Amino acid sequence: xxxxxxxxxxxxxxxxxxxxxxxxxxxxxxxxxxxxxxxxxxxxxxxxxxxxxxxxxxxxxxxxxxxxxx
Numbered sequence: 001x002x003x004x005x006x007x008x009x010x011x012x013x014x015x016x017x018x019x020x021x022x023x024x025x026x027x028x029x030x031x032x033x034x035x036x037x038x039x040x041x042x043x044x045x046x047x048x049x050x051x052x053x054x055x056x057x058x059x060x061x062x063x064x065x066x067x068x069x070x
Contacts, residue, residue, distance in 0.1 A: 006034035014039035015065045039065055 009017070014035050023029050036054040040046045043064055045055055056064060 006031060006038045009035060009038050011039060011042045011065060011068060014042065015062065015069065018065075019062060036061060043068055 004013070006014075017035050018032065018039065021032075023032050033054060036057070037046070039061060040055060041048060045064075046052075054061070
């Protein structure tokens with residue numbers, strides 16, 4: 001999961017990481033949070049200078065990604 005920088009991921013890659021995955025250590029939690037930020041940027045929900053906490057979590061974010069990918 002930690003092979004690629006979260007900010008280099010495509011929307012499909014973000015979706016694959018966020019869907020049905022559980023994190024077990026702090027580095028995975030950080031990577032998942034950064035992946036959520038990247039997904040929100042790709043969806044146009046935040047600009048590149050916005051580093052606040054993710055606005056959407058879990059199912060709500062996955063639904064938005066699915067809508068964009070379909």
